[in-house]
Amino acid sequence: MSTVELRTDAEPVTPAASGTGSGTGVRGWTRPGPTAREQRYDVLLGLGMALAAVFGTELARGGSPNHVDLGIGGVEPYVLSAAIALPLCFRRRRPIPVLLLVAVLFVVNGERALFSFQGNLVTQSTMFMAIYAAVAWATDRRLMKAAVGLVFIGMFGWLTINFVKALQANSIEGPNHGLFSPYVSNVIITVALNVLYFFGAYFWGRTAWATARQRFELEQQATELAAQQEANSRRAVIDERLRISRELHDVVAHHISSIGIQAGGARRVMDTDPDAAKNALNVIEESSRSAVNEMRQLLGMLRSADPDLDVGTPDPKEPQAGADRLPALIAEANSLGLEVGFHQIGSPAELPTTVSVSVYRIAQEALANVRKHSTARSAHVTLRYLDDAVELEVLDDGRPKHAPVGSRLGHVGIRERVGLLGGESEIGPRPVGGFRVRVRIPLDPQNRPLAGGEVRD
Incomplete structure (x- = not known):
């Protein structure tokens, strides 16, 4: 038909170079098909x-x-x-x-x-x-x-x-x-x-x-954010578990080791030397009380976000772990039969709480390892106060026991503590005999960590 009346219809239109193609910015995405x-x-x-x-x-x-x-x-x-x-x-x-x-x-x-x-x-x-x-x-x-x-x-x-x-x-x-x-x-x-x-x-x-x-x-984006939040939460849980593991190992291992040594000694001398057995039992009593108190401190810290939860109150008279308590720790080790010397170099400085507690825990773990896993009869602890760091060194003169002992978690915990504080650790046998645990923790938290050494059970 030749007649065209197009006044009111919706006929075609010129394509006029629109230049606004919908293909810009679409790469990498295809619209899903209809449901x-x-x-x-x-x-x-x-x-x-x-x-x-x-x-x-x-x-x-x-x-x-x-x-x-x-x-x-x-x-x-x-x-x-x-x-x-x-x-x-x-x-x-x-x-x-x-x-x-x-x-x-x-x-x-x-x-x-x-x-x-x-x-x-x-x-x-x-x-x-x-x-x-x-x-x-x-x-x-x-x-x-x-x-x-x-x-x-x-x-x-x-x-x-x-x-x-x-x-x-x-x-x-x-x-x-x-x-x-x-x-x-x-x-x-x-x-x-x-x-x-x-x-x-x-x-x-x-x-x-x-x-x-x-x-x-x-x-x-919402899916990626949820996955990232889940990963962060999982990472936080893992980090918290590692921290709790370190704290429990340091608290329990030291005191249980002390209790075991004293209990064995008391059993051997109970008939021949009742006074010595009594002293050993006193040490066991004090160690168990200290362990319970430190466990309560740890649980109180973990549960501090929930004030309605009763986890027990630690003894306020019980000294807190810290570098200033190293002499008491060494005296306790001496009472357990290990000759431990102590040497402090430099003017004592007030350390950050985390650094001070870590110094104490590392020394505690190192001495516990000497008693449990070494033939050493003596050890020496050196605490050095440097300009920008604090250094702890524990040396002994023994050799590893041949019996299968240890889970290696103690030295792993030491490395983790030092790494989190940006320090360096050296753990392993000495060339002249014996074993060395040396850590250096910077007072400036921005310092980067260095490498650590091998562990010994």
Whole structure:
């Protein structure tokens, strides 16, 4: 048909170099396909649109002031109006093929059933929805832009052809002549409407695609944040377990070792020297009380965040572990039968609490290892106060016992303590015989740790 009246229809529009392709910034992300529920919705939408299109065609036929040609079999307009809507059943599963098929049927409708094409709102809506679905759901963005560009060029070409035919037939006339002739006015209005129609569908689809991508990125960030928080929580739990393990080892191992030695001595001399056995039992009593008190201090620190939980109150008269208690620790070791000397170099300085406690615990662990795992009869402890660090050295003159002993956790704990404070440790046998435990802890917490040595059970 050569007659083209395009004043109120939603015909094609020029593709006008839009330059705002939706492919920018999409690399690395592909929109997931529609869900089963969305696919069912599309099927219902396509079928409903097809029925509505048939009904709209009948309304357009009845409302036409002129006789209409019903084409092949008297049903061609009805078939074409339904056919253009049915591809919408797959608009999100196969958006690009649906777009191309709808575009072809759109032109066929305009050529074969002009009355239905111009007067059926469903037909006009179908093209809009096909463009929107292609831009919003196509996974291959380059192919989508090519398909949309091809459709726009095809529509622009078809619209141009109809304008030329109308000009040749002089079919666009009117009694009123303003700034522009009726023909020019009709062309401007039609082109403007089609620009809004087609590019409106394009940018609406592009916005939907960008919104989906943003939602995906937010969900991905939330997932990564949750995983990071879980990892941090797991790391915090592991670190806390290691810290508790070190504290329990230092508290329990020392006192239990002392109790074991004293109990063995008391058993051997109980019949021959009751006074010595009594003294040994006194030492056992004091060691057990000290162990219980230090355990309560540790539990109180661990449970300090819950003031309603009663974990026992440590004895306030019990001295706290620290570098200033080294002489008392050495006196205790001497009372257990190990000859321990003590030498302090430099002017005593007030150490940070963590450093002071670590110095005491390291000396405690080193002396306990000498008693349990070495043949040494004597040891020497040296505490050096340096300008920017404090250094502790424990030497003995023995050799490792041949019996399988130790879990190596004591020396591991020493290294961990020193490492956390940014210091260095040297643990291992001496070239001239015996064993050495030497640690150097900086007073400046920003100092970096150095390497440590080998451990001995």
